[in-house]
Amino acid sequence: xxxxxxxPSVSVAPGQTARIxxxxxxxxxxxxxxxxxxxxxxxxxxxxxxxxxxxxxxxxLSGSNSGNTATLSxxxxxxxxxxxxxxxxxxxxxxxxxxxxxxxxxx
Amino acid sequence: xxxxxxxxxxxxxxxGSLRLSxxxxxxxxxxxxxxxxxxxxxxxxxxxxxxxxxxxxxxxxDSVKGRFTISRDNSKNILYLQxxxxxxxxxxxxYCANLYFGTHAFDIWGQGTMVTVS
Numbered sequence: 603x604x605x606x607x608x609x610p611s612v613s614v615a616p617g618q619t620a621r622i623x624x625x626x627x628x629x630x631x632x633x634x635x636x637x638x639x640x641x642x643x644x645x646x647x648x649x650x651x652x653x654x655x656x657x658x659x660x661x662x663l664s665g666s667n668s669g670n671t672a673t674l675s676x677x678x679x680x681x682x683x684x685x686x687x688x689x690x691x692x693x694x695x696x697x698x699x700x701x702x703x704x705x706x707x708x709x
Numbered sequence: 710x711x712x713x714x715x716x717x718x719x720x721x722x723x724x725g726s727l728r729l730s731x732x733x734x735x736x737x738x739x740x741x742x743x744x745x746x747x748x749x750x751x752x753x754x755x756x757x758x759x760x761x762x763x764x765x766x767x768x769x770x771d772s773v774k775g776r777f778t779i780s781r782d783n784s785k786n787i788l789y790l791q792x793x794x795x796x797x798x799x800x801x802x803x804y805c806a807n808l809y810f811g812t813h814a815f816d817i818w819g820q821g822t823m824v825t826v827s
Contacts, residue, residue, distance in 0.1 A: 645746075688754055
């Protein structure tokens with residue numbers, strides 16, 4: 603089965619850049635999607651197809667994908683960015699696969 | 710505004726059944742593949758099932774295959790998940806979501822409905 607590996611937590615100071623990684627075997631050959639989930643709320647799609655943003659999402663969020671690692675970057679981090687972030691890919695065998703999630707804490 | 714509203718969750722005994730519904734508003738429902746994704750308490754997201762826009766094609770995670778059935782009524786703009794032979798590890802918040810056009814990304818999510826098997 604295809605496995606996506608995320609760090610359990612990332613801490614970042616306000617105004618700095620948070621980088622959340624998502625590791626998978628040759629993940630660079632797949633399209634990676636990212637979701638933000640705040641406590642008690644449903645997930646929100648923030649990046650799709652590696653680096654595209656849905657309408658209305660801030661440019662501070664960006665994605666990249668190469669080799670065995672995809673990355674979601676949050677520039678100029680704000681208190682409101684504190685949330686869990688999940689990566690997701692589609693695999694021909696397992697269909698939709700989610701990473702285990704990364705909790706972003708704003709210091 | 711596109712909106713998805715789930716209902717039908719609740720407390721059920723192991724081995725029991727439950728049917729979840731997801732009503733869609735503000736979208737051309739039949740044009741979208743739809744999905745169910747669940748989240749156990751304190752855990753991450755787990756994909757459950759997909760159905761094509763027409764309803765002709767369905768897909769399931771191994772953990773629910775043979776027990777859950779996804780379906781849709783495009784005349785009523787409603788997505789369903791029939792859950793049979795429920796187990797304790799099916800306890801979760803169940804979300805419905807539509808698949809973003811041309812991708813395998815989950816675009817709009819409902820607020821979720823809680824299913825407790827105990």
